[in-house]
Amino acid sequence: MGKTDAAGRQRNGERKAPPTIYDIARLTGVSPSTVSRALNKPGRLNEQTERRIRDAAAELGYRINPMARALPTGKTGTLGLLVSDITNPVYFDLVRGAERVASETGLTLVFADSQESPELERATAERLQTSVDGLLLVGSRLEDPQIQELSTVKPLVVVNRLVDGIPAVFPDVRPGITAALERLRGLGHRRIAYLAGPEASWMNGMKWRTAFDIAVGWDMSIVEIKSSAPTREGGAEAFQRVKAAGVSAVLAYNDLTALGLLRECRDHGVDVPGELGIVGFDDIFGADLPTPALSTIKCPWAAIGERSLRRLLAEIDGDAAEAELVLPTAFVDRESVAA
Amino acid sequence: MGKTDAAGRQRNGERKAPPTIYDIARLTGVSPSTVSRALNKPGRLNEQTERRIRDAAAELGYRINPMARALPTGKTGTLGLLVSDITNPVYFDLVRGAERVASETGLTLVFADSQESPELERATAERLQTSVDGLLLVGSRLEDPQIQELSTVKPLVVVNRLVDGIPAVFPDVRPGITAALERLRGLGHRRIAYLAGPEASWMNGMKWRTAFDIAVGWDMSIVEIKSSAPTREGGAEAFQRVKAAGVSAVLAYNDLTALGLLRECRDHGVDVPGELGIVGFDDIFGADLPTPALSTIKCPWAAIGERSLRRLLAEIDGDAAEAELVLPTAFVDRESVAA
DNA sequence: CGTTGGGGCTGGATCGTTATAATGCCAATC
DNA sequence: GATTGGCATTATAACGATCCAGCCCCAACG
Numbered sequence: 001m002g003k004t005d006a007a008g009r010q011r012n013g014e015r016k017a018p019p020t021i022y023d024i025a026r027l028t029g030v031s032p033s034t035v036s037r038a039l040n041k042p043g044r045l046n047e048q049t050e051r052r053i054r055d056a057a058a059e060l061g062y063r064i065n066p067m068a069r070a071l072p073t074g075k076t077g078t079l080g081l082l083v084s085d086i087t088n089p090v091y092f093d094l095v096r097g098a099e100r101v102a103s104e105t106g107l108t109l110v111f112a113d114s115q116e117s118p119e120l121e122r123a124t125a126e127r128l129q130t131s132v133d134g135l136l137l138v139g140s141r142l143e144d145p146q147i148q149e150l151s152t153v154k155p156l157v158v159v160n161r162l163v164d165g166i167p168a169v170f171p172d173v174r175p176g177i178t179a180a181l182e183r184l185r186g187l188g189h190r191r192i193a194y195l196a197g198p199e200a201s202w203m204n205g206m207k208w209r210t211a212f213d214i215a216v217g218w219d220m221s222i223v224e225i226k227s228s229a230p231t232r233e234g235g236a237e238a239f240q241r242v243k244a245a246g247v248s249a250v251l252a253y254n255d256l257t258a259l260g261l262l263r264e265c266r267d268h269g270v271d272v273p274g275e276l277g278i279v280g281f282d283d284i285f286g287a288d289l290p291t292p293a294l295s296t297i298k299c300p301w302a303a304i305g306e307r308s309l310r311r312l313l314a315e316i317d318g319d320a321a322e323a324e325l326v327l328p329t330a331f332v333d334r335e336s337v338a339a
Numbered sequence: 340m341g342k343t344d345a346a347g348r349q350r351n352g353e354r355k356a357p358p359t360i361y362d363i364a365r366l367t368g369v370s371p372s373t374v375s376r377a378l379n380k381p382g383r384l385n386e387q388t389e390r391r392i393r394d395a396a397a398e399l400g401y402r403i404n405p406m407a408r409a410l411p412t413g414k415t416g417t418l419g420l421l422v423s424d425i426t427n428p429v430y431f432d433l434v435r436g437a438e439r440v441a442s443e444t445g446l447t448l449v450f451a452d453s454q455e456s457p458e459l460e461r462a463t464a465e466r467l468q469t470s471v472d473g474l475l476l477v478g479s480r481l482e483d484p485q486i487q488e489l490s491t492v493k494p495l496v497v498v499n500r501l502v503d504g505i506p507a508v509f510p511d512v513r514p515g516i517t518a519a520l521e522r523l524r525g526l527g528h529r530r531i532a533y534l535a536g537p538e539a540s541w542m543n544g545m546k547w548r549t550a551f552d553i554a555v556g557w558d559m560s561i562v563e564i565k566s567s568a569p570t571r572e573g574g575a576e577a578f579q580r581v582k583a584a585g586v587s588a589v590l591a592y593n594d595l596t597a598l599g600l601l602r603e604c605r606d607h608g609v610d611v612p613g614e615l616g617i618v619g620f621d622d623i624f625g626a627d628l629p630t631p632a633l634s635t636i637k638c639p640w641a642a643i644g645e646r647s648l649r650r651l652l653a654e655i656d657g658d659a660a661e662a663e664l665v666l667p668t669a670f671v672d673r674e675s676v677a678a
Numbered sequence: 679c680g681t682t683g684g685g686g687c688t689g690g691a692t693c694g695t696t697a698t699a700a701t702g703c704c705a706a707t708c
Numbered sequence: 709g710a711t712t713g714g715c716a717t718t719a720t721a722a723c724g725a726t727c728c729a730g731c732c733c734c735a736a737c738g
Contacts, residue, residue, distance in 0.1 A: 031719075127402070286624065683737095706713080
């Protein structure tokens with residue numbers, strides 16, 4: 001016999017079938033129903049019998065079959081998390097926060113990525129809904145009615161967005177933007193730009209309106225500059241337009257675009273923060289890496305991930321809960337704005 | 340009627356039950372079995388009937404219930420991906436690659452995180468196995484026998500690791516390390532250090548042995564320096580030990596530690612690359628951000644993600660395939676090593 | 679005109695679990 | 709000693725799909 005065979009590996013098809021409640025029933029001499037009761041209605045059974053059943057279950061290494069359970073109950077024990085782009089570092093902390101709550105409550109999380117495409121997002125959401133107890137839609141690019149339609153089939157919570165009648169969790173951008181603009185103003189900036197994100201993004205609109213609102217209130221002028229994508233490439237590509245705008249500082253839709261712009265400035269000999277101040281959004285991994293380190297508006301992503309998952313849980317259980325949950329942002333002053 | 344109610348949102352409990360094959364059967368006047376056949380054995384049915392059934396299914400907006408299908412078939416249509424730490428940017432591309440293949444083949448991917456804990460990893464793997472057709476174990480911290488044991492219950496492939504009898508996918512670190520050391524040697528470095536990763540990591544051992552092997556062959560001295568964690572903090576924390584080692588260059592276990600060390604050097608006025616050359620591993624998002632930008636050994640993570648998923652698929656289908664798949668690495672020369 | 683064959687469809691049985699109604703049993707009550 | 713109550717347990721019917729062994733009908737054949 002070869003070494004590989006001796007390793008104890010099972011060849012295809014020889015995998016052992018996992019034990020079922022019938023096996024436990026046979027072993028302990030009770031009926032399958034009793035086993036089911038013993039295992040998930042503790043205390044509603046004779047203590048000894050329950051003990052015996054639990055021991056047998058442990059001995060056989062019994063694991064409940066979630067599929068089989070899902071059929072009669074309709075509960076799958078899994079939640080779906082749909083983001084627009086999995087490779088966006090913003091989602092790290094959000095995912096981690098959601099993951100923590102999920103594993104804490106014994107739920108499984110399924111992730112999916114819509115690649116910034118509304119069609120794909122819809123298709124994926126519908127596909128996921130059949131095998132999930134509820135859905136977390138992060139930064140959805142769908143239209144409001146589509147989201148409302150989705151929510152008629154399974155509970156759903158939107159993150160970074162507000163849709164009529166749907167529970168929502170998102171950051172309150174005002175405190176962060178206020179602090180950032182205050183700082184910029186104190187430094188003497190009077191003409192600034194907002195480097196925009198995707199048109200379909202609700203948060204993009206929110207950030208723009210808030211910044212506009214505050215800037216105007218403080219006698220600063222602010223212009224909107226479009227970008228092709230909310231990525232480093234998108235930021236780099238907007239460089240010429242930023243230069244042409246004749247502003248002394250830029251507030252970017254997110255850190256990715258800010259980082260792209262920052263790099264482009266460096267490559268073209270534009271001094272940051274001397275000639276141009278840059279502030280990003282999110283405080284993603286790596287924002288502190290460049291020289292100058294990126295000043296940015298920090299969103300509590302981990303908390304948002306946790307809270308939105310809990311909110312979804314409440315929605316699934318039909319518990320009363322707030323319609324909207326908004327968590328504050330804060331300005332993190334590093335080196336990309338300065339005197 | 341209030342605006343919110345008019346929005347069409349269903350209140351709890353009023354969610355519409357999704358249509359089943361029975362509904363389709365009733366609508367078309369055939370039996371449920373026929374519907375089942377029509378929908379997933381195309382061509383084995385009268386063409387008109389099939390057409391009629393498909394139309395009805397479309398009209399009702401029928402989606403197959405994966406749970407119900409999983410019971411008789413034993414196939415869940417989902418795959419599990421278990422990583423040691425979801426927040427590690429290395430996994431971005433890997434996840435993305437795997438995700439692409441999964442959605443391409445209509446499979447769902449479930450992610451989980453073992454937080455660098457072997458116990459948690461085992462528990463999570465066992466939990467996942469009950470609801471998944473196969474498992475991808477990335478950078479597992481388990482012992483070989485444990486992994487072999489897991490593979491007796493469901494198909495499994497390991498990534499970044501080699502276990503007797505288990506299909507594996509991992510990068511071939513030799514070309515990358517060779518190129519990096521060649522560069523270092525050309526620059527005059529003779530005493531270098533390897534800044535180690537977790538002891539339980541197979542890749543860590545692999546990298547160290549390979550670097551040692553090559554260095555010794557080229558008359559360079561190389562020492563191993565431990566680190567507390569494969570993170571930026573771990574790298575920063577090793578700074579003093581690196582200084583004390585009296586080496587002129589460091590090869591780090593991964594970019595995270597390299598980045599941590601690099602930042603610490605900057606903060607302590609140690610000139611990189613002048614006084615100390617640094618090369619990382621992985622080429623993660625952000626490696627090019629600092630000044631000096633990090634030179635690193637690039638691993639084809641996206642390809643590894645794709646290939647390992649395909650390999651798992653082959654394993655599930657019982658198709659013949661290579662036991663090991665190794666993909667080459669390459670040195671990416673940026674600014675953290677130079678004359 | 680009866681038999682055969684095959685295509686097209688249907689009738690259960692099944693997967694592993696839960697929910698609900700039913701049963702058996704024993705002690706307490708009249 | 710028959711009735712009642714209550715508890716522990718069990719039998720049975722779902723849940724939504726798949727699978728396999730038929731069944732029916734019609735055409736072709738002897």
